[in-house]
Amino acid sequence: MPFMTKLNRNWTERYALVVLSGLLPIVLGIAIVVWQTHRTLTLEARQTGEEAIRQFDLMLDNAALAANVVLPLAGQDCPQVELALRDQVTRRPFVRSVNLVWDNQIYCTSLFGSFKETVDPTHYTEGVLWLMSGNPVTPDEPLLVYRHQQDHGSVLISLYGFHLVNALGLINPKTQLLIEVGNNWIDRYGKVSNLPHDDFPVSQIEVASTQYPYRVVAGFGSGTVTRQMIEQSPVLLGLLIFLGGISAATVMRLKKRATSPSRELQRGLEAEEFVPYFQPVVQGDNKQWAGAEVLMRWQHPTEGLVRPDLFIPLAEHSGLIVPMTRLLMRQTAELLAPHVSSMAPRFHIAFNITALHCHNLELIEDCRRFLNAFPPASVILVLELTERELVVPTQITHALFDALHRLGVMIALDDFGTGHSSLNYLRELNVDYLKIDQSFVAMIGADALSGHILDSIIDLCAKLDLGIVAEGIETLEQSEYLSAKGVDFLQGYLFSRPLDAQGFIKALHAHRANLN
Incomplete structure (x- = not known):
């Protein structure tokens, strides 16, 4: 309908809700997918970290077994135990060298036999592990040293650093790993550092x-969540876009229904936007104001x-014409009652009613x-x-018109001769006036x-x-023609166009003043 469209209405005002409704399932869905992806990655990082712990513990278990075997030999002369140390290197995987210590002094190694070097126990985390960037033999190769002490004697078991690096890179290539031993740490690139490392994004x-004093840190680099979503959830992302389109279309449809003419009529009724206009009705003989049609x-x-x-017509079709008429009658009473002194005696005030008003007796009240x-x-x-709609004479209809007449209400048949069964109305309904349609006039x-x-028609009314x-x-x-024919009341633009309340009241007072 014309009054429902505003061509210059702002695009945002018209479609913002539709766009938001389309984006909402997509945004919420992506947020859920992102959360689920984070959750999956966290679980994967934990599983990878636990697997790394398992493998590194296995390496250290071999070192601990070698240490337990040779620790009783601590304090004995190196030539007597040198072969036993080398035997443990060949028997135990990952072990690079075995060293005997007495009173914090290395005196025998599997590599060189007799050897002298001071040991500082404070280098070892909890006195057990030391992650080194290298030693004099292999200065550029990291190694992990396991220390086991009993009384004055102790054993140092060094593990190959490349085993650590291989494990960090091969356990899960997608997961970034590093091992922390005290303040030192090493990642898959084999560089030992004692500086604080950056957190994984x-x-x-x-x-x-x-079992041992170290820990594994696992995580993923930036962009992993996006890549994971694209790789593993393309169908889901497509489904989210589809659902967003369905949501937007649904809201668009509901919005059209919510702003449909009948809904707009209901809104206007609740806001009391329907107002009375008044067209004067004059007497046929002297042209004085005798009433008004509202x-x-x-x-x-x-x-x-x-x-x-x-x-x-839409109000009649939707059934809203009844409460709209009730509103109009209340507004008219409030507007005109204070000015009754300016009206002619027995001033006619007319309202239009339809067949819908005749379905019950509410109109009486x-x-x-x-x-x-x-x-x-x-x-x-x-x-x-x-x-416009046929009024079927029923028991309720007759009761309604009888009660209205007892109240002093008059019934006029509007647009006589142009609608439904006019002659039948004259026979079935007790009407007081006929309104001759302007098409005949x-x-x-x-x-x-x-x-x-x-x-x-005029002769019929007289009879x-x-x-x-x-x-x-x-x-x-x-x-002049209608006056000569004895028509009681006249209405039309010749006498006055429909006036708003303020204009009608002003004209009513002016007309009364002219008569005086």
């Missing part, structure tokens, strides 16, 4: 050995004043409230029954056939003792 975990207009907040032909707002017998309430002096029909209201009068010729 993604899913860093630390796993400590329960017309409904929609003061839309963005579209301005909406014509009734754009919303009244609406009319009673309207009349109670005015001094007794000061106004006459007229209900104009439109013929417009043919006065122009169409002989329409003139005969108009004369016949049935019905009042007549002619609407749509725009020329003086039409006014």
Whole structure:
């Protein structure tokens, strides 16, 4: 409908909700996928760290076994035990050398036999492990030294550094690993450092050995989450985009329904945007104001004043015309009751009703409230029954019209001759007035056939003792013709266009002043 479209409406205002609804499942879905990917990577890092601990513990277990075998030999002369030391090197995997120590002095090694070098126990974490960047024999090759002491004697078992580096690189190539022993650490590139290392950007975990004083740090580099999502969840990402499109389409459809004409009518009713306009009705003989027809207009907040032909049919179809009429009657009573002194005696105030108003007896109470707002017998309430929908005479219909007549309400048949079963209405319903449709009035002096029909309607009203209201009068010729025919009331642009409340009240006072 025209009043529902604003061509210059801001794009964001119209589609922001749709865009957000489309993005929401995608964003939430991606957030869930990111969380799940982080969770998976953290689990993978932990499993990799635990596997590294298992393998490194296995290396150290071999060192511990060698140390347990040769420790009883500590203190004996080197020539006597030298072969036993070399035997452990050949028997134990990962072991590079075995060294005997007495009173913190190396005196025998599997590599050189007799040897002298001082041992500083403080270099060893918890007196057990020392991660070295190299020694005089292999200064550029890292090694891990295991120390086992009992009383004055101790054993030093050195492990090949390249075994550590290989394990760090091969356990899980996707996971970044390093071993920390005290303040020293080594990564897969084989460089030993005692400087603080950078944290891994993604899913860093630390796993400590329960048997030896070291720990493994595992994690992933930056961009891993994105790569993991693209590699492992392409179908899911596509599904999220599809769901986003479905969500946006659904919201678009609901938005269209929410802003459909019937919903907009309901909103306007709740906001009391429907306001009364008044078109005066004059007496046929002296052209004095005898009443007014109350017309409904929609003061839309963005579209301005909406014509009734754009919303009244929809209001009737949706059933909202009944509460809209109730609102109009209440507004009219509040506006006109303070000005009743400026009205002619028994001033006619007319409202349009439809077949929907005749389905129950609620209209009786609406009319009673309207009349109670005015001094007794000061106004006459007229209900104009439109013929756009057929009124089926039923027990409720007869009860309704009987009760309205007892209240003093008059019934007019609007647009007589153009709608449903007009003659049948005259027979079944107790009406007081006929309103001659403007299509017949417009043919006065122009169409002989329409003139005969108009004369016949006037004669019929006289025979049935019905009042007549002619609407749509725009020329003086039409006014004089109808007055000569004895038509009771006239209405049309010749006398006044529909006025808003302020304009009508002002004109009402002016008309009353002219009479005085």
